Amino acid sequence: MKILLAVLLLMLAASGTGVVLTRTPLRQVLALSVNGAVLALLFMALQAPDVAFAEIVVGAAAVPLLFLVVLASIRMDRSPRAPDRL
């Protein structure tokens, strides 16, 4: 159990650092989703399945989806000459 928790905490630190260090918004959204999934696993290991359910759906699926839609919408409204950096 201790090893599992340690591994999950390390994964959480790594994926959280990944979110901060990613620079392109699209990859940031995916990193955020991975971070949410790892967080849900940690909640599960800490015997909080209630929170794990909410986290895996909201953190790993719903919020990234809304961000993706926002990115797509911004990109469609952008004039064709502007640099495509999203």
Place this chain on the structure above:
Amino acid sequence: MSPKIRLLVFLAAVVCILPAVGRLALQMPAFGAHPLPYGDAIDAAAPGERHVTNMVSAINFDYRGFDTLGEEFMLLCAVTGTVVLLRGHRGEALEARPGIVRGRAIAPRSEAVALISRLTAPVIVLFGVYVALHAMTTPGGGFQGGVIIATGMLLAFFGDGYPGWRRVSNSKVLDAFEGGGAALYALCGFASMLLGLPFLTNFLPIGTLKDVFSGGLMLVENAGVGLAVTGSFLLLFLEFLEETRTKKPKDGP
């Protein structure tokens, strides 16, 4: 502010805050320890008093039911605000064209994605209903079940594209779910008052321990939360996904 000054300000802040953070970190209770007595008190009292085995539900819907009413209306207000901001004609038609980014082709949906989405969506929705129904006995509840149902329904977008998604998510039905669920929760409280009891008192028979239909009024409140959460999340998805369609000049935002 140049990056150099910004870094200096950041380092100064770190130097100021670090001793306090370090001192607090050393005084924290050990990992996994829970020094406050409330959790143990609920664990001891709820099965006998309320005949439920999911203590989180007992707290959410009974001991602190009024707080959940507040959260319920917070969700309602947040989603209503988003919908008011985003509602327009854009994307309302079944045949609305996908938005175009110049210099980028729209890739066709892969058959594997369609197959997996179609196979798993009904199972996920069913699991969501199960989680929402068994709020009193196993972990989960109206909120968790509701968000699982909403994401399961969303798979229709990945499996059958925009027209399929529009067909399964009717905005009028979702409005009714969202508002009706919140109203059901509030009416539970007023029903107690009609009987001369304090607001949100659990007046229904509480049933037998470990039975799906135990917990009395908590069951109705849980159903209200489940309906409201399913409706609000699907409404959010619907309004956001409308923004991925092409905009016609006469359409609103």
